[in-house]
Amino acid sequence: MHIFLEGIDAVRLPCTLAVLVPAVALVLAAGRRAGIALVGFVLAAAVVAWARFGGRWFDDPGTLTSLGLGVVSAALFIGLWWNTGDERGARIDQAQLAAGAGLVVGATTAWLWQPCVGPRLGAIINGAPDDGLTALPPTLAYLAGATIVATALTLAPVALPRATVVRDHPITSRIGAGLGVAIGLTIAISRYDDIVAELLRHSSI
Amino acid sequence: MPTTRILAVVALIAVIGAIAWTAFSSDETPEAAPLAAPTATEPIPVLRPAPALVEFDGWLNTDASTFEELQDRVTIVQFWTFGCFNCKNTLDNLGALYEEYGDQGLEIIGVHAPEFDYEADPDNVAAALVDLDVVWPVALDTEKLNFQTWQDGGRRFWPRTYVLDANGDIRFDHIGEGAYDELNSTVARLLAEPT
Numbered sequence: 001m002h003i004f005l006e007g008i009d010a011v012r013l014p015c016t017l018a019v020l021v022p023a024v025a026l027v028l029a030a031g032r033r034a035g036i037a038l039v040g041f042v043l044a045a046a047v048v049a050w051a052r053f054g055g056r057w058f059d060d061p062g063t064l065t066s067l068g069l070g071v072v073s074a075a076l077f078i079g080l081w082w083n084t085g086d087e088r089g090a091r092i093d094q095a096q097l098a099a100g101a102g103l104v105v106g107a108t109t110a111w112l113w114q115p116c117v118g119p120r121l122g123a124i125i126n127g128a129p130d131d132g133l134t135a136l137p138p139t140l141a142y143l144a145g146a147t148i149v150a151t152a153l154t155l156a157p158v159a160l161p162r163a164t165v166v167r168d169h170p171i172t173s174r175i176g177a178g179l180g181v182a183i184g185l186t187i188a189i190s191r192y193d194d195i196v197a198e199l200l201r202h203s204s205i
Numbered sequence: 206m207p208t209t210r211i212l213a214v215v216a217l218i219a220v221i222g223a224i225a226w227t228a229f230s231s232d233e234t235p236e237a238a239p240l241a242a243p244t245a246t247e248p249i250p251v252l253r254p255a256p257a258l259v260e261f262d263g264w265l266n267t268d269a270s271t272f273e274e275l276q277d278r279v280t281i282v283q284f285w286t287f288g289c290f291n292c293k294n295t296l297d298n299l300g301a302l303y304e305e306y307g308d309q310g311l312e313i314i315g316v317h318a319p320e321f322d323y324e325a326d327p328d329n330v331a332a333a334l335v336d337l338d339v340v341w342p343v344a345l346d347t348e349k350l351n352f353q354t355w356q357d358g359g360r361r362f363w364p365r366t367y368v369l370d371a372n373g374d375i376r377f378d379h380i381g382e383g384a385y386d387e388l389n390s391t392v393a394r395l396l397a398e399p400t
Binding site: 122 | 209210214217220289290291321322360362363379380382384
């Protein structure tokens with residue numbers, strides 16, 4: 001529970017925006033399938049983060065890898081928006097597309113993420129090489145906390161029927177997709193760190 | 206009201222409550238642990254020999270120009286950067302250690318490895334040292350050569366704190382903030398070891 005709360009607490013830190021912003025973009029773009037997209041995102045991010053913490057993942061992505069990850073991520077966001085267009089009808093099962101987008105974007109985000117290592121996350125990371133799979137649940141709990149704003153956006157239409165109007169409005173999906181495409185493009189040209197740096201520089205911390 | 210909606214309302218209230226708790230919770234940095242006196246416990250294991258610290262782009266707060274000039278004593282080596290929130294949280298404890306043990310053989314070297322371009326500017330680093338009250342030697346690892354050498358295998362994080370004994374062996378290695386009790390105890394015990 002404490003690690004989940006530390007994840008929530010990390011939401012106010014700019015270094016967590018690198019995880020939160022893609023999650024929010026995904027939820028907005030996925031519309032009615034926001035829940036499955038977010039679950040895929042958090043699960044994939046947790047697995048990649050766990051692997052990185054334990055030294056079981058690749059090094060930082062190079063130029064070509066970043067290009068591929070960015071292009072694929074941007075394409076998935078475009079696909080989510082395109083597939084929700086009422087006038088076109090759904091070409092692809094939206095649930096599968098949302099789940100796939102969540103997995104890919106979550107994994108990409110976690111690969112590029114440089115976490116704010118507080119005491120409890122530090123305890124996970126320090127023990128990760130030896131703890132094996134037992135480090136995965138607390139990593140998942142931390143990321144679930146760090147993406148809590150996206151969770152709130154996902155729950156709101158379910159809890160508040162009037163919020164479905166906002167969720168299902170075409171502009172919402174466009175905003176999410178636009179944000180996601182922008183993130184994908186900055187990853188593709190290896191400028192994602194610069195965006196995060198600007199957020200850090202202008203933060204009040 | 207359907208069950209799904211009830212559950213969603215409850216969950217949403219819990220989520221909003223958690224976000225509000227975060228927004229209104231204290232921003233105080235955690236207090237450093239009180240400095241520990243040496244205790245007779247199990248020997249502090251030697252983790253591995255420390256890699257070299259080389260090719261710095263400059264030094265601040267010292268007349269030294271190489272790591273070797275500061276060696277042969279118990280040394281805390283911390284990889285940090287001034288824009289890192291969690292790094293800054295560790296500075297109070299380091300300052301207390303430096304004040305307590307600085308004249309008893311402890312050295313601290315802050316290896317500044319910038320994460321972003323604005324952190325690479327030496328003038329920005331120098332200004333940050335004043336703002337953050339960092340008085341121990343700081344080595345500028347602008348290209349992160351040492352940051353990558355010391356943290357290989359893709360597990361590279363800020364802050365990362367090592368304690369080296371007088372022989373240059375790593376006796377403490379911690380990622381992130383926290384573990385102040387263990388850090389302080391390790392330093393105290395190593396300083397008390399016969400040379």
